[in-house]
Amino acid sequence: MKPLITFLFLILAMTSFAQIKVxxxxxxxxxxxxxMVFYHNVLSLEEIEEPFKDGLHAWYDIGGGAALHLIEAPDIIKDVSKVNHLCFSIPDMAAFVENMKSKNYPFESWAGKKGEITxxxxxxxQIYIRDPDGYWLEINDAY
Known part of the structure; x- marks a missing residue:
């Protein structure tokens, strides 16, 4: 009987811990x-309701119940290292790359080779592109 009680206690303890989600x-x-033009036109993200309504914020659905929150703050120091990046997964890399080429939008491999895929x-x-502020975005096909 004791192993059963221990097992039930373990199950109860595991289910009572909160799960974290983005x-x-x-x-x-x-x-x-x-x-906003970049994230809508280049990445085709869908804009969602913006709760602040002050003209300094925009929100986009990025899937899985998560959102991208853009905040206008022109004087913020930013890190533009490729190591610090957002990553979006897409189902069709060839179509995305073709879209980048048709828009003449630059992309590169991890190694920095222009127009190449890693x-x-x-x-x-995967490819890497920059948003209008120079932030790196990885686009990959691990959809």
Missing amino acids: NHIAVHVSDLKRS NRVDGVK
Whole structure:
């Protein structure tokens, strides 16, 4: 009987811990309207309700119940290292790359080779682009 009680206690303890999920990712931008055009037109993100309604914020659905929160703050110091990046997964890399080429939008591999795709050892294909403020975005096909 004691192993059963221990097992039930363990199950109860495991289910009582809160799970963590991403709610939103906030990114400071220097020009909100310019960034909104980029995130909508280049990445095709869907704008969602913006709760503050002050002209300094925009919100986009990024899937899984999470949102991208753009905040206009022109004087914020930012880190533009490629190591610090947002990553979006897409179902069709070839179509996305073709779209980048048709818009003449620059992209590069992890190594920095312009117009090239990185083929990771796990088979995932990835490219890197910059948003209007110079932040790096990884786009990969691990959808």
